Amino acid sequence: MNAAIIGQMAISGALMGLVYALIAYGFQLTYATSKSINFGQGELVMLSAFFSLTLTNLGLTHWGLGLSYALMIPGGLLFGALMGLVVERAGVRLALEQKSEGWILLTIIIGLFFFSAAENIWGRDDRPFPTPISADPIHVLGVDVTRLELSVAVGVFAIMGLIELFKRRTLLGKAFEAVAADRDAAELMGISATRTVMLSYGLSGAVAALAGILVSPITTVGPTMASALILKAFSVAVVAGLDSGFGVVLVGMFLGVLESLASYYVGSGWREAPGLILLILALALRPTGVFGKATIRKV
């Protein structure tokens, strides 16, 4: 066994795990306010990545890569937020008003729409995503990482930090937390639960878009780019707990490391196995998640 190789695998696994964590965080945002999640979130990641790619290419006809990339990011996030609102309006709101579980099927269907739309607009091929961030390895503490990989970590922590700051420091953010704690009581304060759910879907969409933007330059952009991602993000969300906050970061990195070690030692075909095994174990042993709060009701 070579310690350097293990370290190397662990680092790139952990960085990939942060992307799972980010998407899982998007699940948490909508679950908190509405106890619903978008089962088509993977397609939202993919669609936003394609849109961001087009924005970047559009920018390239006028400016250099650096500026195009920088300008693309807010555009991509806005697009993701808008698509999140579309999902909420078309797939979630009516179902929740009728207290049905219809949002499960509806969000899957909207995801399929997004998938077909992407195939028709951008085609089925995987495309490279241009980035000004260097992919040359730099040496840190005995392992090689690229700036591109590090940009993933920076992006993930930046957006999660910003959203958490928003929730704690602004009154609107506190209202968000109030709806998460007790929707009916929040309404009595004059807080519109419907608008708060919209806000959470918008934020969740922006988070999904950022996941797409961060991961695309490393993988590529294609209609199926998010299918494996989303499954693992879902595992992370369930294993950590849908109300675990930063718990997803730890579980995400853990899963990422586990995956890359599994593919190294057992074979690359086994890459997907740890996520699924963790998911099954979590559902069987601790359905509220490792970091989830078991619900205690005071009577």
Add this chain to the structure above:
Amino acid sequence: MLRVEDLHAGYGASEVLTGTTLQVKKGTLVALIGANGAGKTTTMRAISGGLRPSRGKVILDGVEVQGMDASRIARAGLAHSPEGRKVFGPLSVEDNLLLGAYTRLPRFFGYGAKAQVDLDRVYELFPRLRDRSKQASGTLSGGEQQMLAIGRALMARPKVMLLDEPSMGLAPVIVQEVFRTIRRLKEEGITLLLVEQFAKSALEVADYAYVMEHGRIAVEGTPAELGRDERVLAAYLG
């Protein structure tokens, strides 16, 4: 200030309120008493929008609000301190209070400064809340949570405040404290509709009272009048 006319409401097919009519005049304290299941809490919920009335009117300061979302009715000037207190457990005491004034405060920054006067007023009324202002409200005792729920409703500077079962599940000493608080709110001129199990204590503070039976008002009058009513005496004040 608040008028309820022929209100019908229920859960699914079962109608709980079968034509409730009542009135709360500005600056008065009106008590709504009655047995368990008579429809007191349902009346409160139908007024504040937690439950959509199927018929009838709710008129708040001249505006018909029945059928609106609870959040719109709150913005129209109604504050409802609900049964079971319903404080936001994971949020701090101060955050709970700030959210009580949500409709009047800026959404992003500067809300703390703008709410300071109201915060001080609530803290002066309930000094224990000041001591615990940074504590998660879910960790407070039942009595403290009730003070917080009342304080949170006060923060809205409401035209009308609904107070649902403020003494529920509290120790007798604390219940006395709650009633002292209610008396003080009344002295400050707050318009109050109070639902209480402890009919006797409620009638001691109220200006006017309604007795509910089977989803409608059975008897109404000033506490003195109700005190002379033999049926009321036997059923609620015995």
